[in-house]
Structures are given as C-alpha cells and as structure tokens.
Amino acid sequence: FYTPLCEKLGIRYPIIQGGMAWVATGELAGAVSKAGGLGVIGAGRAPAEEIAEEIDKVRSMTENPFAVNLMLMSEHIDELIDLVVSKEVPIVTTGAGNPGKYMERLQSAGIKVVPVVSSAALARRLVRFDITAVIAEGNEAGGHIGEMGTIALVPQIADSVDIPVIAAGGIADGRGLLAAFHLGAQAVQMGTRFVCAAECQAAGEYKNAIIDARDRDAVVTGRSTGHPVRTIKNKLTRKLHKLEENGKEDELEREAQGALRRAVIEGDIEQGSVMAGQISGMIEREISSEKIIEEIIAEAEEILASDCREFREGKK
Numbered sequence: 001f002y003t004p005l006c007e008k009l010g011i012r013y014p015i016i017q018g019g020m021a022w023v024a025t026g027e028l029a030g031a032v033s034k035a036g037g038l039g040v041i042g043a044g045r046a047p048a049e050e051i052a053e054e055i056d057k058v059r060s061m062t063e064n065p066f067a068v069n070l071m072l073m074s075e076h077i078d079e080l081i082d083l084v085v086s087k088e089v090p091i092v093t094t095g096a097g098n099p100g101k102y103m104e105r106l107q108s109a110g111i112k113v114v115p116v117v118s119s120a121a122l123a124r125r126l127v128r129f130d131i132t133a134v135i136a137e138g139n140e141a142g143g144h145i146g147e148m149g150t151i152a153l154v155p156q157i158a159d160s161v162d163i164p165v166i167a168a169g170g171i172a173d174g175r176g177l178l179a180a181f182h183l184g185a186q187a188v189q190m191g192t193r194f195v196c197a198a199e200c201q202a203a204g205e206y207k208n209a210i211i212d213a214r215d216r217d218a219v220v221t222g223r224s225t226g227h228p229v230r231t232i233k234n235k236l237t238r239k240l241h242k243l244e245e246n247g248k249e250d251e252l253e254r255e256a257q258g259a260l261r262r263a264v265i266e267g268d269i270e271q272g273s274v275m276a277g278q279i280s281g282m283i284e285r286e287i288s289s290e291k292i293i294e295e296i297i298a299e300a301e302e303i304l305a306s307d308c309r310e311f312r313e314g315k316k
C-alpha cells in the first residue's frame, strides 16, 4: 500500500490522522508518525506558543515527518504561518477555508501543503499553487462538514485534479482504505478513529461517547446557519435543534463556540460539542495508534489475499 503519495510525504503507510482542534496534541501526532503514519497537530484556535510546544513534543518522540493542521478561521492564523515557517514544519494541512493567500509564503519555505477542499472547483483553483495533495472530506466526517458524501466526492475530486487525493469521512478500517483506493485516492485521513487512540489526550468521557455511539448517533446541527457540524447527539444537540426550529440562529453560533473545549478537555459530553463522525458506531475500543495502523493494514491485506484466492478458484 506504499503509494506515490507515501513517497512524497515520507510516510510508510497511507494513513493520516485528522488534525482535530483540542484533540490532536503532540502526544497523538508523535505516536502516529512514530508508527509510520502521518501525525498531525491540530492548531484549531490555539495561539502560536501553544502549538510550538506541541511541535517540540512530536520532535522529542520521532524523527519521522509530521504535519500541523491550520484551521484558517483561527484569529491566530498569521502567527501560526510564521511559526510553521520558523520551526521548519515539513507538512501543513489546512481546513475551513481557502489557503490561497498563504501559499506563496508556505511554498517558498519548502513546506508541503495539503488543503482540505470542499469542492472540485476549489481543488482546481489550488492546484496552480503546486500543492502536494488535496484532502476530499465527505460529510460523514465529524466537526465542520461540507455538502457531499465521501463516495460521491472523492472520485469527482480525483477526476478534476492530477495530484494525489486523500479520502476522509467515514473511514476507520481496512475496508474503508481499500474503498478509498478504488475511488481514486492514494491515502486516507481518519479523525474519529484516532480520537480513541490510547495516546489521544481527550477526556475519557469523550472517547467513551464515541465507543458507546450507535450508527445513527452522530447528528448534524447548524445547517440553518450555513455552518453544519456533526457531533454525537446529546442535550446540547437537542437544545441547538430547538433553537434552529425557532429560527434563533445567532444564539446557536454563540452556544457552539467553546462547546468543543467543554467536551474534549472537561469531558462534559452532555452540554459540550462531541465532534465525531458517522463511523463512531464502528469504534468499539481504545487501542494504541500503532495498533490502529497495524490492524487496518492487516485487514486490507487479508481482504486482497482472499479476493485473489477466490479469483484463482474461479469463485469471483
């Protein structure tokens, strides 16, 4: 499964950990990179000095490549751009916006840029900046989501650019990895699965909310405000749905801010925003990042091996 993108990024396995705000600290990113995937520090809305500490943690754990995910809505974005340049971060992923205006600075610093794109049009616009790959994130994902599902989005992005595509949204096992390859992707990004990694620092209650979730429990709120967010249903989502029904969008935005921190750091999974994707129903236990990667690769190899056996025996 060593794809050309693995070569470009310097990773052993085509598995990228989602750069989730508050959740993806240096401990998680370092463990994923050490295990041969691409660990990603989630800058979220944090100031540069906090992210500098997370970068130092990763560097104390492994020499392997890692990334910093820049959420472009952050009020600290300019100092974070300065930070990734000055700390010589090898790879930057971006989300929640168009990184166009930062590309010249990042590129001239030799940083590989991998943006999440919300449409084929944005993907095509960004290709002229010589980006390394794009992440096509389907709305099965947790957190802020776009309009399209992974199975429809990934092949259309793959058809519209000739650079590697990374599939994200609803992927957490070997079946999802192989499906992503068949859709035209060269790697997968997983967020929810890595929240339940042993090295992830999120509160135990947050991890248990994902482990206890069933297939339909990751619901969308905020569609009416134009900022849909997928979280595990709880008292907060019921309150937000009520505000939406009564057309109180502005109150909704206020409620949503800070609610992510309440869930991740304080473990308040009733009044907090438990951002997680639709694959939560398939996550049954907390295991190490190394084991997550090992199991996915082993399962994908077993599926291919059994397919080959059945082809040889004429059963397929």
Ligand SMILES: O=C(O)COc1ccc(-c2c[nH]c(CNC(=O)Nc3ncc(Sc4ccccn4)s3)n2)cc1
Binding pocket: 021, 044, 071, 073, 094, 095, 096, 097, 098, 116, 117, 118, 122, 137, 142, 143, 144, 145, 146, 257, 258, 260, 275
């Ligand atoms: O064309 C344009 O300018 C718009 O471009 C884009 C628009 C949207 C996107 C997009 C959609 N999804 C993603 C990647 N996923 C995400 O960014 N998911 C997120 N979940 C939680 C987040 S943390 C947070 C905490 C508090 C408040 C707000 N956000 S960010 N990027 C990418 C590009």
